[in-house]
Amino acid sequence: MRLDASERGVFPIAPTPFHADGRIDVDSIDRLTDFYAENGATGLTVLGVMGEAGKLDQGEALDVARRFIVRAEGLPVIVGVSAPGFAAMASLARSAMDAGAAGVMIAPPSTLRTDDQIVGYYAQAAEAIGADVPFVIQDYPLTFSVVMTPGVIRRIVNDNPACMMLKHEDWPxxxxxxxxxxxxxxxxxxxxxxxxxxxxxxxxxxxxxxxxGAMTGYAFPDMLADVVRLAAAGERDAAHDLFDAHLPLLRYEQQPGIGLAVRKYVMARRGLIASPAQRKPGGALGKRAVAEVEYLLGRLARHDPRAALAPV
Structure with missing residues (x-):
């Protein structure tokens, strides 16, 4: 199964589940993957920014990727392989592809400043991982401080036949x-x-x-799948109505610094992962924040029964 340019739907960015002591929670990986497969995901993306990839060593990263890949049999899995150097990137990319990944995702380093530097970087990255490895451009200037114009993206796509997808995160x-x-x-x-x-x-x-479609990690990825499905079916108002009901919680989850804590808290409340724990260093929700999230879940439940969770 190889990634191609016809992909569509929702590839949730999977969090990496941890136990409270920082160990990787493999049972929660299985449970989360099953949920994605049963609730509208057309693929998965692992070891992204919100997957706490930077807190894993090389061996752990590959173990996590393999666990998701094996459990997600039938769904394409994209593995984030961004690294400071091409040696580490190439090693993880090749190992992930050998394990059955459909492709890899590459983010630009924050040191790139000019259009030519950006285009040149992706050419070198594609050479490092191998011309036969499908890859995704991650365009996220708010985090990586690298601004890719549409013209730069066109150059990367046209210069690299293995480029199959753009993860678009520019804002606006x-x-x-x-x-x-x-x-x-x-x-x-x-x-x-x-x-x-x-x-x-x-x-x-x-x-x-x-x-x-979407490649992101909101705590209700099943809602994202529904919105994409409704939009594709031409049911514009239904898509917007569902999206609007989730927008207050989605906005709250998007806060820098605590966004992952909110996401993991809600996913744990939904039973998708056993614990909201992050590997250190990581944020945690205070009592007021927890109360606010619970309030937002209660309001959302009036419109979407998936948010009607047992009282804490």
Whole structure:
């Protein structure tokens, strides 16, 4: 199973479940993967920023990737392989592909400043991992401080046949999606899949601009799958109504610093993972924040029964 440019739907960014003492919780990996497969995911993405990839050593990262890949049999799994150097990137990429990954995701280092540097970096990365390895561009300037114009993305896509997908996380970014689809329409760029991140904050309109779906980690990935499905079916109002009901919780989860703590808390409350623990260093929710999240869940439950959880 290899990633290709026709991918669409929802590839949730999976968190890495941990026990309270920092050990990897493999049983929760299995439970979470089963949930994704049974609730509308068309693929998975592991070892992303919200997967706490930077807190794993090389062996642990590969073990986590393998566990998700084996459990997700039938679903394509993208593995984040971003690293300071190409040796580590290539090693993880090749090992992940040998384990059955569908492709890899590569983020640019924050040291890149010019268009030529960005294009050159992706050419070198593609060479390092192997020309036969499908890869995803991660465009997330809010975190990586690297601004990729539509023209730069077009150059990367056209120069690298193995580039199959863009993880679009620019903000604001709706015009970028329109520009890229415009390049396809005028024949100056081949088609690639575009899946969007940023917690899904703009998914309702991103799909209307030409995005193929979502690649993010909101605590209700099943809602994201429903929104993408409704949008594809032309049920615009239904898609927006469902999205709007989740927007207050989605916005709360998007807070820098505590966003992952919120996401893991809700996923643990839903029974998707056993513990909301992060590996240190990591944030935690205070009592007031927990109360606010519970309040938002209660309000959401009026519109979506999936948020009607047992009292704590």
């Amino acid at each position: 970014g709706l015009e970028k999606i329109s520009a890229l689809r415009g390049f396809e329409a005028d024949g100056t760029m081949r088609h690639i899949a575009i899946l969007c991140g940023n917690g899904g904050l703009f998914l309702d309109f991103e799909t209307e601009r030409g995005a193929d």
